[in-house]
Amino acid sequence: MTSTPWHAAMITPDNDFDGAPLLRKEFTLEEGHGAVVRAVLRATALGVFEAFINGTPVGDDVLSPGWSSYEWRLRYRSYDVTALVGPSTVIGIELGNGWYRGRLAWHGLSNLYGDELGFFGQLDIEFEDGHVQAVASDTSWQAGPSATTANDLYDGQTIDARRLQAGWAEPGFAPGPDWTGVRGLAFDGVRLAEPVGPPVVRAGVVRPVDIFTSPSGKTLVDFGQNLVGWLRFSVQGEAGQAITVRHAEVLEDGELGVRPLRSAKATDTFILSGGRDTFEPTKTFHGFRYAEVTGWPGTLTADDLEAVVVHSDLERIGTFQCSNDLVNQLHRNIVWGLRGNFLDLPTDCPQRDERLGWTGDIAVFAPTAAYLYDVKGFLQDWLLDLAAEQKAQDGLVPIVVPDVLKYCPQPPEFPSPESSALWSEASVWVPWALWEAYGDLGVLETQYDSMASHTHRVEGLLSPAGLWDSGFQFGDWLDPDAAPDQPWAAKADTAVVATACMYRTARLTAQAAGLLGKHDDEAHFNALAVRVRNAFAEHYVGAGGTIRSDCTTVYALAIAFDVLQTPELREFAGNRLAELVRNNGYRVSTGFAGTPFITHALTDTGHVDEAYRLLLEEGCPSWLYPVTMGATTVWERWDSMLPDGSINPGEMTSFNHYALGAVADWMHKAIGGIRPLEPGYARVLIQPQPGDGIDWARTSLKTPHGEVRVEWKHDGGEFQLEVTVPDGVAADVVLPDGARHTVEGGEHRFEAAGLGLAVR
Template sequence: MTVIPVTISRLQCEHYEVPLGIGEAKPRLSWRFAGEAKDWSQAAYELRITRSDSPHNTFRVESSQSVLVAWPSEPLVSAESVRVEARAFGSDGTITPWVGITVEAGLLEREDWTAVPITCEEQPTDQPRRPFRVRSTFKAPESCTNARLYVTALGLYEVHVNGRRIGDEYLAPGWTSYKHHLVYRTFDLSDVLIPGEENVVGAWVGEGWYAGRLAFRGGWRNNYGTRPALIAQVVVDGSVVCATGGDWTWNYGAVLNSELLNGETYDSRLADDTWSTSNTSVASWAPVTELLPPNAELVSSQAPPVREVDTLRPIEVITTPAGKTVLDFGQNFAGLIRIVRQPPQFSTEITFRHAEVLEHGELGVRPLRHAAATDTVICGGSLVGYQPKFTSHGFRYVEVAGWDGVGFDDIVGVVIHSAMERTGHFSCSHKLINQLHRNVVWSTISNTISIPTDCPQRDERLGWTGDIQVFAPTLNVLFDSSGFLKSWLRDVFVDQKALGGNVPVTVPDILDDFHNQRLAVWGDVTVLTPFDLYDSYADTDILREQYASGKLWLEKGVVRDRTTGLWDPEQLQLSDWLAPKAPPESPGDCPTDSILVADAYLIHATRTLGKIAQVIGENDDAARYSAEAQALTTAFYQEYVTPKGRVMSDTQTALALLLIFGIYPEPESGLLDPSEHAKRFGERLGKLVEKDNWKVATGFAGTPIILHALAKAGQLHHAYRMLQSRDCPSWLSPILLGATTIWERWDSMLADGSINPGEMTSFNHYALGSVASFLHSVVGGLSPVEPGWKRIRIQPQPGGTITSATMSFNSPYGLVKCEWRMERNDQEVERLEVEIRVPPNTTAEVILPGLSETNIKASPSLSQLPISLVPLLRAPLVQKEWNDGGVQQIYKCSHPPDIFG
């Protein structure tokens, strides 16, 4: 049997999970490789496009590019379906087999929509709106070759056709800036419709983010409108056979209310499983009310929908000191509960209260603030399979009242989030650090429900721009966030334009009270996050689409000192928010000068926008922003740094920012040489860390970079000691108190079992989990050298008491992996053994302590490596360029003991 050395493991259209109903007429294509070839690279590729009305066309391109390549054929038209196939030609003459997918356009023009929004009777606007159902019937053609449902809502929907729920989404269509973008989904009904017969299409409609209560301090309703509505149409073989309009009817059902923050009330006595079939009576159904078509653009989002990704069984049934029954699911997560067994007949009403923690043995609900997070079920009908429809909660514990004897097999927890592909995995020999990484993953899952949020439990759950700005590099490794963040950034720009250039602190923007706040770190998301996405996925379109947003922020959003061009020193800044030394009642009162943080970010953002301009061909802007960044740097040094290199705000955060952002004066400025500045900053940072007893002293701005800064400054031993510190504040101290997610504060739970008295006390915040970036790139040893991981750096830097680690990442080109372990030979000489895997069509730089050979071809096993790869103790640290092609390699080299620190 012939073994094919390289294959295409996945062909993808843009960043879509499934390319059904895409929003691009000329979609770009990508493919990943797999295989066991050595030194394999792509020399050319062919794309074969087969359209329904013509034979296939084959397009050959001489290129090594396999990520987001240009569409080679005529643009797609609305609802057009084409077959796309790809194969690659290796520089060694090998050819991969063809791999294909079907790509189908959505409704690309507004005139393709004949449906109008439909709603129920008017409901009071100052209280929760009761979810309602709408339905219609239509006769399907005798032949239904291709049937599609296009659907969205002003609010939330759940569609049923002929008694069958369509799709597996939760909280659809998600939260967008409804005044500008309204996301629709496309579903295949080809196997659902009954040809030649009457078919029933219906939907539940809830208030959701559109009209429901959102935000803190009691919140506010009707942020986008007062009347939730459905917009849907069914198209069969190119003809609209059913569309929402005045001929539809509506009725209420068993769901009495369903709020995002407060929970749901369900009356099982009113349940009717036949409501979306022809068997139900419609005598009580009333005509719907038509609304005007929305002004917002109807878009097909590249973000994956919110789905169930896991279920959890309780691990303990607790009777609290007050006699309450509490189920412990063993893991803090975001989602809901599902009843899997019928409650006893004597139950009349059951309530489920959700919370993240117990406080002195009772449910700890104070951090929820004004979110009730309570579901109520009225018994009398079947409850097997019941789960709330239009709400979610952040919780580990559920207090159950009204169900005596509830146990392990009665209820499960349903984990939901925007179901991005999991791409990054890390583990090591240190159990607590493994738990730390798991906590980061769980907080990421919990805070990616439709948008990147701060927390999933209390009366907030907002898309804070600062949180995702600092966390994006970590998210981009853990999950394929390309479509998720690309879609969210579109809303950032439209909401920013509505504020004249200022970037809202939350997107979608509902916080009117914050519109006058112009915040560095938060507003810099417009520049830094698109560039982080480009670095991870090599998507230049993200840079082009968001470039105007970044320019608008720097030129209209930033409030500047007219003399220096730096931030106006009178401007309020949050900067290093939630630094540990800030008091609970004043989380923005951080030790680091807030304007210094803002100015460091301004320099970094200006320089980064110059890089973006260069990538997309805006060369004049590139030169201008580069020169501006250097002028700002000069002003920064005049303001904050002494001639001998002492920073006026002498803190971990200030020094880390300068080191990571590379903020140094020009060599001919008359000040210290940049390398001397870097040396002094690094030495001082090490002293400060040691002085603080290796406890974390940084907030939002400093925490994501502090360990990276220490490693970059040659203070790796300090980085590892800080990482492994167990004293609060540290990354491991919450774990020792039982944390299963990342906390908002290092001491969200106090050592005596009391909840921190501060108002900002969440037990599920991913921001401080940005430390996982250090685990991925320094401990695990994987990072991109070129955008999209076309060129990879493999440089594990062991330290602390960690004796082994494994890091893998499913990059746009394929699987990258580094596995290392420390071993001792018979002579008690410590060795570092490294096993690596690099996908075909990429090149890796392997940098190891003691690797002295620089021109070694990849070999399939350790036994084939030359003896010179096992050098003498303390051999110099060098790097080697290596193009693998998928074969696992093992290198051994002596390990200098001083890097343990």
Template sequence: MKKAFSFVIILHVLFSLSSTAQVRLENLRTENADNPIGLDITHPRFSWQLVSDQRNSKQTAYEIRVGDNPHEMMKSKGTGKMVSDQSLYVPYQGETLKASKRYYWQVRVWDNAGNVSAWSTPAFFQMGLLTSSDWKAAWIVPGFEEDSLRASPLFRKAFNSAKKIKSATAYITAHGLYEAQINGKRVGDAYLTPGWTSYNKRLQYQAYDVTNLLQEGDNAIGVELGNGWYRSYIAWSGNHDSYGKDIALLFQLDITYTDGTAKSIVSDESWKSSTGAIRYSEIYHGETIDARLAKKGWATAGYHDNDWSGVKRADFSKSALVATYNEPVKKHETFQPVKIFKTPKGEQVIDFGQNLVGWVVLKAKGKAGTRITISHAEVLDKEGNFYTENLRIAKAQDNYILNGEGEETFEPHFTWHGFRFIKVEGYPGELKPEDLTAVTLYSDMRPTGSFTCSNAMINQLQHNIEWGLRGNFLDVPTDCPQRDERLGWTGDAQVFSRTATFLRDTHNFFAKWLKDVSADQLPDGRVPHVIPNVLGPSAGGSTGWADVSTIVPWNMYLAYGDKRILEDQYVSMKAWVDYMKGQSVNDLWNTGFHFGDWLFYSLGDDPDGNSAITNKYLIAQCFYAHSTQLLINAAKVLGKTDDVTTYTELLKRIKDAFVKEYLTPNGATMSNTQTSYVLALQFDMLPETLRQQAADRLVENIKRYRNHLTTGFLGTPYLCQVLSRFGHTDIAYTLLLQDTYPSWLYPVKMGATTIWERWDGIKTNGTFQTAGMNSFNHYAYGSIGDWLYRVMVGMDTEEDGSAYKNIRIQPHIGGGFTQAAASYQTLYGKLASGWKIQDHQLIMDVEIPANTTATIYVPAANAEKIMESGKVLSTLKDIEVVSTEKEQVILKVGSGKYQFSMPWKIE
């Protein structure tokens, strides 16, 4: 009996061990999305993550099966066992996929220990409308004459569904923005749809599963439109109607009944149109809602629309329609007032404590006709008064007119604001905190990265970087969210793109925007300053801005390993490099307009009596080389060997021309500025023998400016990177921790909750920089985040193993910090790394996701000094000691959690 019991115990232990060792699968995604609806790619790609508690867990094979429903899928033959470690972007290889149809898929894998996983929980994807002929709907426009304020039109359609509904999908787009309802309930939770693209070339539609919104019997559809980017005032000089004067709707509802029959409800001449409560809606100026004019129940079946106008069919093309893959704009965090007060001018102002992007939800109760105005501002002036001069001509006001029928709730629909403070005028009665809620709006990208350290001000800087992204990644990467601009500035996007990939999953966000970069690229290869381009054909071709066409695709490839981004953008990348080549004489590009090192240190009281001006053509030559190098990189990945040869030869000539034109015989750059050395070193413009002395000159320059940076938009992203690369991490830390102007921490010390556009947006005496260009939510200088994550913590991906397939962990410890840690949700799973100094020991905690490998650089003189989880390294078979170089022990590991410890001398 005792032996039998022992045998049962042994079996239980063995079963537990095998269960622990068993690999499992999570986060199934199609085209990097969870159960997407509305795909127009005929061979969508599948990705999944392996999860295992065992170290060094890898996939050796996979099998995928696809079916019309979960039951049919289980009977499918599938791919069979495919010997491969690929778990990202595995293309569908089955029968031809049909428009609007939903498919289910699941996967199982074999690992390197010989185990096979269970089949994953099924995921699904649904196809969209694949051709123009799949659209049965017609474009429609209002049948009434618009007023001068362009009140938002309402469109309505009632219909009967006599059968039981199995499924229903709505496909919607507009000229302008739309919000749709079915039977009085909102369709989806996205805002500012269909988003902003180069509308005349690419107009997105969205697909929604609306099965649960429909009912057997009478139904009604209601859609309200706003001007949006299509015809709002955009940019300057009264520019509006950038894509057309019309406002129009395209709507198709495809219903499948339980008996197998189908029906489509489409936009056509049978619809009705009118106006409602939204009397005015402009992106820059805000929204006016008159609740007295609301049409209650207008999107329900029982509403009487006899006095509504008809609609007109419009002959707009459907050839530019494309499915939506990027994440929509959604509501996120909410904030309650931290203070309600009267300013010295006697105005009623509310402080929400955070500079944010979105709008305020207001509750009010008063007489019919009472008008409440909400104005928005980022900062208060020196005296504590409400300050809006930096908004330029943007009114940024929402006006609400009460209907007098009890408590009313107001919020905008087709505008947004950048603000921390609001001013409220005309509010009836006492304004209480519970009457106001600030709601954030930004693209619904998955959070991926976190960073923390032992310095509270650096943690606040990280907070500000994150909120700069949240405020400006609103369907396109905007420069700022508050003034009369809010444009997709290419320079801002490229300098911040690598940092952005850490904070959020920007894969689909940037892939969508890059297609508009290609669409709006000019025939000669110039890339416009803003994308989508609303500034005209002459506004393009500036170095560091147009290089977005090469830099962002490569950064996306490094972060996500998606070759399709390089394939999609390769023609654009090559066209930009060829444009620069065509503008060059003897391989020297010294022509054309350039913004240069935008907003560099430019006070007249610096030690040399002049500003840190870097020659714009020197900068242009550096970026010419950089883009050429990135084109070569992309060509290698895509197997374009002829281009590799051609552009490698060109790159050598570009660098030779740089040395000849911009370098003195002693190795000084012509401009002798921080930015000139940073770019020359970052892009390898100098012969190797001259690089270290150039880095030393950079340090001398920094010290000459009393340990302050003087760089602008183009030099700042690489400043600390270059210092660390050439052995000056101590100076990088000095700059990071500097808290007087100009520095990253100066705005933090001044109370910033986002990244400023200017190093001194608020001066030390409390006054402002020039109001003509002074945003307090402008993420470009937040690019220091890239150094925090990839150098300070040391968590990076190798170029030959993009998407963190091959990981490098190489921390740089210093600056008096006692701790720094980061985590990142790679496409393979969680990656984490951190270090802390404790009890005269350095402790490094590392977590590597399954199906990846890592090279870890441990700062120790030799391997004998390093312990891992309390054990001597030499006793551990799952850790390979590769070598010792420059006081670093280099280790190779597979997946798993590791803790390294070693003696540490505190300096």
């Protein structure tokens, strides 16, 4: 059935009902048209909604329609509800504040998009004779109170079970005097958009691993995993008794570590009815491993509650495992970090008063994400918001998408918004990562105007010399040598970082233009890339090859982005990078800009041993230090928790930030050995690069052409490799001894000798 035209109006209840109203519409099926053959509900909201037909949820999604750039795109969800409609049918809707009206960012502000909740929906019912009955949101609907008395994504939800109204979404319910009517809201239907990405769903359940009493006497529940979602439980107690649940990622001094949450209360309150109550706060979400439970009737046990894991409905496609247990835990932490932060859009963190779509984080993490999960639709949807925000700001790609910060007051000393290297580069780097991972030219076609617009804008910001050396830059954000309260104070010169990023962006935009047949643009952007590269060489590379600020990040970016003009300069940069890594005791010395690229840069210049030692270092700062401290997700800071177990004193300290987990891209490609030689893995490079500390590895990837599998092991000398290639795909296999083979679909085995590696 093709959906009928929209007849719906955006409606809002006459009474706000504590920010969580119920809406209902009861109707009967039209007669004389035969049986119902199909019924589809399309629905969206200003806020978040849950929909029911005759009391049954219409889908598995939660927090729909999610968070988009509401000014230009309000997505709707579609549900096949054929099995739910009856002769008498009720459409029931629960509304909540969500991102539209709830608190956003760290300024303490709500209602940034609007101050009234709204619902817009239509149920199209097709009969045997082809007739379609359309039941749409209009002023005939009714509104009433729900059991939720408060709801906010940051602060939590309060549910009073005494206010539950049984049967409110079923036929025959008689609304009481507290129910009201609804009225229409002005709404431009042009904003309606069918989602490209998947919905947010309950993706799993985690049970408690421990329940214990804190030094202050609080009851604490440890779920053993830092996750995103909420608690669900059934309980019976005295009517009016309140159970309060506070959430946090870590403990400090044996108590809930809530300081990193800043102003986010992350607290749910449940008021008992006196009967058996089941609670699930679906109008909020929390990032947590620990829950503090107060007011539980009787003794709380591990069988009494569970944590519901919530994130966008993504298919896992890539795996990695090796002989080093700490590395395996690091990889699991990266996966869990993605899961927690891919909740409708790619956020920086899921727990404090932020949870924003920071462009810099996903700019560097996109290749890792595209390997671990099928994120094509998920990131394409977010890129549409990026393009809408960018178009409204004259080509400026904001630092967060959706750009809620434009509604928030900034300190007078804060610079005016302008394109920012690496962050604004998401407009180019993320579409390119999707193209490489999935081989769908449509991604570049859709995003090309956005890519070109960003590149043109930055072109206009370059100095006469061709350098991006003015304006505010985040640079190598969170360099581990920077003070906790100065995350911008990196060793790497911000102009060197920005100019290197611009070179990469110009090259990628030129390549995209060429693929799309835009040859004038291709020539222009190639010329721009040459100009920037020449300027980089003239102003930032010394006669001997030393790059300005002479630190790991500038060499890593120069190598990874191929900015250097000669093989000799590239060799010098690789040697200098390896020397700096060794001199620092293989501790990490890079921030957001350098970290995703340093192991690639080392490996690509022949310094595999240094790359392995950098990965395997356990002292702080390192990737494995948090693992040794019990981390189950990737931290925002290398030392979010200090060795003594105290929380980093910086105001900005998250224990679930995926950006520094971008090293998994190197793990997949260099340790695991799988790279695309053509977009979408139409041709594959299999080239594991073994190093000391890892004796075997196996990895797999479901590509658009089938699954690629690689497994290797060594005993210090002989190297054995097993490869599975999909039918119709050619793979170039490069062994550690340099031998090369080309194979077609099927299973293949190879051996090489003389590695000379240590065995652990």
